[in-house]
Amino acid sequence: MKVRVFVTLKPSVFDPQGRAIVEALHSMGYGGVGDVRQGKYFELEIDAPSADAASALAAEVADRMLANPVIEGYRLEVEGAR
Amino acid sequence: MKVRVFVTLKPSVFDPQGRAIVEALHSMGYGGVGDVRQGKYFELEIDAPSADAASALAAEVADRMLANPVIEGYRLEVEGAR
Numbered sequence: 792m793k794v795r796v797f798v799t800l801k802p803s804v805f806d807p808q809g810r811a812i813v814e815a816l817h818s819m820g821y822g823g824v825g826d827v828r829q830g831k832y833f834e835l836e837i838d839a840p841s842a843d844a845a846s847a848l849a850a851e852v853a854d855r856m857l858a859n860p861v862i863e864g865y866r867l868e869v870e871g872a873r
Numbered sequence: 874m875k876v877r878v879f880v881t882l883k884p885s886v887f888d889p890q891g892r893a894i895v896e897a898l899h900s901m902g903y904g905g906v907g908d909v910r911q912g913k914y915f916e917l918e919i920d921a922p923s924a925d926a927a928s929a930l931a932a933e934v935a936d937r938m939l940a941n942p943v944i945e946g947y948r949l950e951v952e953g954a955r
Contacts, residue, residue: 797914812915816934823930825918832879832914833894836907848905852898 792837793870794849798858799830833857842869874919875952876931880940881912915939924951 800806809827816824835852839845846869858865882888891909898906917934921927928951940947 799914799916809915812938816938819937821930821934823920824934825920826916827918828916830914830916832881832912833891834881834908834910834912836909838905838907848903852903852906855901856894856898 792839792842792845794835794837794845795868795870796833796835796849796853796857796865797830797868798833798853798863798865799828801862801864804862830863831857842871845869874921874924874927876917876919876927877950877952878915878917878931878935878939878947879912879950880915880935880945880947881910883944883946886944912945913939924953927951 806828808829812827812829813824816827833853835849837845837848839848846867849867849869853865853867854860888910890911894909894911895906898909915935917931919927919930921930928949931949931951935947935949936942
């Protein structure tokens with residue numbers, strides 16, 4: 792089962808990489824882009840009997856390895872949830 | 874309008890970072906995780922008159938700055954598309 796994990800900095804945490812992208816875009820003439828936040832994206836292929844089990848395992852993995860819970864949050868999406 | 878951009882390595886490109894994550898997870902006892910691909914995730918706040926315009930601008934930005942079209946592909950999602 793494929794689970795997508797999106798890890799982003801918490802809204803209160805300054806994102807210097809996103810800021811650098813916005814400034815570069817503005818200097819390239821893309822004034823319409825107001826703000827950019829950069830995060831990480833993971834696709835996990837999980838062997839689990841149900842979508843709930845896959846989601847629970849992915850959440851544990853995200854908590855323990857993929858995200859830093861002090862400054863980051865994450866969101867999960869199970870593909871082909873039955 | 875918020876546009877989400879997911880940048881991933883093309884399937885034919887080896888992903889050493891994802892491989893390292895899988896191996897670390899296996900050594901932590903998470904044998905149920907078969908494969909991991911890591912990518913980048915961007916949230917763009919775009920000032921555009923329509924979802925189509927926002928999507929077109931985001932695609933241009935992704936092509937020119939966020940993704941390396943030689944080895945990466947990307948996918949867009951416009952939030953609150955009307």
